[in-house]
Every structure is written in structure tokens, then in C-alpha cells.
Amino acid sequence: MSILGVDIGGSFIKFVAKSGKDIKKGKIPTEKSFTSITGEVKKLIKNFHPEILGIGIAGLYDKKSGRLVVSPNIRFLEGIEIKDIFESEFNLPVVIENDASAAAYGEFRYGAGKDSQTLICLTLGTGLGGGAVINGELLSGVSGCAMEIGHITIDTGGWRCHCGRKGCLEAYVSSYGLERFYFFLTDQKLSSSEIITLANEGKLEAIKAVEEFSRYLSIGLMNILHIFNPDKIVIGGGIPEYYPAVIDLARSNLKKIAFELPFRDVSICRAKLGEYSGAYGAMALAEKEKKR
Ligand SMILES: [Zn+2]
Incomplete structure (x- = not known):
């Protein structure tokens, strides 16, 4: 039995x-x-x-209608009933999940979250995605x-988020959040990867920007701890x-700001599957569906 999982990004x-x-x-x-994406997936299907397909x-993604409701990085699929379209296009049963939720499931089944009871996974990239696997x-x-942990409000009237709201966690804890912290310190516009490089070289302002970023990340983690009391955050x-x-x-x-009890029992670590957490998760969800 062969199973394929794909993580479709921008x-x-x-x-x-x-x-x-x-x-x-x-990675392709x-x-x-639409035709570029379906064309590449068809090649994978021919190969494997x-x-x-996960x-x-x-x-x-609206599970009830099979429609992708909002997707800022894949606008041409917005509003489209992708489940029906993909199933007829690929001639296969298709399981669809939000990428960050898929990443959480991937880490749970194949990565850093094995044996976790209450696992929360954060995907810190252009935006901030979240997923939870419970029991x-x-x-x-x-x-x-x-x-949608990226869009919880942590500062009413705070920085503008890509979703249009103000003060979302993502407005601070994302690559564009880091770029803002650096800009406020230096008046210079650098990309997040340039800032990370400078921080790794020991440049003070870049380190300060990363520290501010981490402080906001800890606020997000505190909220997660207080809601879920998880044993693992990946x-x-x-x-x-x-x-x-x-x-x-x-x-x-986090140790300074969170309740002591949930802090005691959580371990926080990096994703083990790197940039493939979402694809692993998509595959694992299809695998689970197949076994049903
Ligand atoms: Zn937002």
C-alpha cells in the first residue's frame, strides 16, 4: 500500500x-x-x-463544504471547492487539512511529539500557524x-497583522514580526533571514530584535499553557x-510569567521533521483514513 502526502504552499x-x-x-x-500545482501532484501520483492522497x-479550509475559504498565500484557490476538484482531477480519495494542523499531526506520528498526550505545534514562518493533537x-x-493561534489578540490596538486585525500574536511572532522589531531598533529594513544571520554573527541590534521576538513568543506560549496544559510544545x-x-x-x-504547574509539566522543543512536518502529517492523516 502506497500513501502520498503533500504540503501545498505558496x-x-x-x-x-x-x-x-x-x-x-x-520539495518541488x-x-x-492551479495547473502548475495539479500538474506536479499528478507527476507524483504517476511516480508513487x-x-x-493527503x-x-x-x-x-471548511471541512463541511470542502472549500478553501481564506488563503492569503494561495489566493487563486480561495473560494474554491478544492476537495471535489482535487478528487476528480487526481482520481483518488483525498484528505485535506490545514497545513499547520497537518504539521502537528506529522510531528505527533513521526517526529518530536511521539507519545505526547497533549501536543501543541507552532509553525513559525511567514505567518504563525498552530495545531493540536489531543489523546x-x-x-x-x-x-x-x-x-488559529497566530490570530489571538495580545495587544488591542497593537501592530497590524496580515489578516487585517491589530495586535495579533502573528504580527510579532512571524518573520515579518521579527523584521519589524529590527526596523524599530535600527530604522533599517532587513529580511528575517538577514537578521538571523546578523544575530548569529553576534550583532547587538539583531540579537535585541530576536530577544524582543522571543519575549512575544513566550506570551503566546503562556496562553497555550494556560488553555491546554500540554505535555509538549513543538x-x-x-x-x-x-x-x-x-x-x-x-x-x-515563560518560567517568569506562566503559572508554575503547567510550566512544570511541559517540554518545549524544535520540530524534528523540519520543513517536512506538514507533508508527513498529510501522509499520516491519509494513512489513518485508509485504515478506517
Ligand atoms: Zn491576525
Whole structure:
């Protein structure tokens, strides 16, 4: 039995194909068009002959109608009933989940979250995504859009978020959040990866920007701790991957601000599957569906 999972993003498709115990993964650049994405997925299907396809996709996906409601990075799929369209296009049963929720499930089944009872996963990239796996089940919510942790308000009237609201956690804890912290300190516009490089070289302002970023991350973590009392929080994405100290900084601040009891029982670590958490999760969700 072969199973394919794909993580469809704004510029890449990442895939994980499992056949028996053999797992293959990879990353394919795509153009921002429907035919480019479906064309690449069809090639993968031809290669791996899956019986079922799991898809992780950025945005709010409505499980009831199979429609992708909002997806800022994949606008051309917005408002489209992707479940029906993908199933007829690929001639396969398709399981669809939000990419950050898929990433949480991927880390739970194949990564840093194995054996966790209450796992929360944060994906720290262009935006801030979240997912939760509780007693082995992904928390999807009734519509499919639970765990939009990036869009909880932490400062009414605060910085503008990409979603249009003010003071969302994502407005601070994301690559554009880090760029803002750096800009406020230096008046210079640098990309988040440039800032991380400077911080790794020991440049003071870059380190300060990362520290501010980590302080806001710890506020997000505190909220998670106080709602879920999880045993594990897994943090993925480029920033913690290239500057792991953000997690230590956030943890030490979290100790100061959170209730002692949930802090005692949580372990916070980096995602083990790196940029493939979402694709692993999409595959694992399809695998689970197949076994039903
Ligand atoms: Zn927002």
C-alpha cells in the first residue's frame, strides 16, 4: 500500500510518500497557478501510485463544504471547492487539512511529539500557524479551523497583522514580526533571514530584535499553557531552525510569567521533521483514513 502526502504552499509543494516502511520525501517549486500545482501532484501520483492522497494546505479550509475559504498565500484557490476538484482531477480519495494542523499531526506520528498526550505545534514562518493533537486525535474544530493561534489578540490596538486585525500574536511572532522589531531598533529594513544571520554573527541590534521576538513568543506560549496544559510544545519553521536560542529565550521568560504547574509539566522543543512536518502529517492523516 502506497500513501502520498503533500504540503501545498505558496511557492513549493513538499511531499512524503510511504510504501511499506520505505519513506521518500522531496520539495518541488511551483508557479502560483492551479495547473502548475495539479500538474506536479499528478507527476507524483504517476511516480508513487498512491491509494489515497493527503493534502496540507495553508488557510482556512471548511471541512463541511470542502472549500478553501481564506488563503492569503494561495489566493487563486480561495473560494474554491478544492476537495471535489482535487478528487476528480487526481482520481483518488483525498484528505485535506490545514497545513499547520497537518504539521502537528506529522510531528505527533513521526517526529518530536511521539507519545505526547497533549501536543501543541507552532509553525513559525511567514505567518504563525498552530495545531493540536489531543489523546492521539487532531483537534480540527467543527468547521476545520481550530488553532488559529497566530490570530489571538495580545495587544488591542497593537501592530497590524496580515489578516487585517491589530495586535495579533502573528504580527510579532512571524518573520515579518521579527523584521519589524529590527526596523524599530535600527530604522533599517532587513529580511528575517538577514537578521538571523546578523544575530548569529553576534550583532547587538539583531540579537535585541530576536530577544524582543522571543519575549512575544513566550506570551503566546503562556496562553497555550494556560488553555491546554500540554505535555509538549513543538516549534517548527525557519527562525528556530537557524537560531535555536529563540526557544531557550522564550522558555526562560515563560518560567517568569506562566503559572508554575503547567510550566512544570511541559517540554518545549524544535520540530524534528523540519520543513517536512506538514507533508508527513498529510501522509499520516491519509494513512489513518485508509485504515478506517
Ligand atoms: Zn491576525
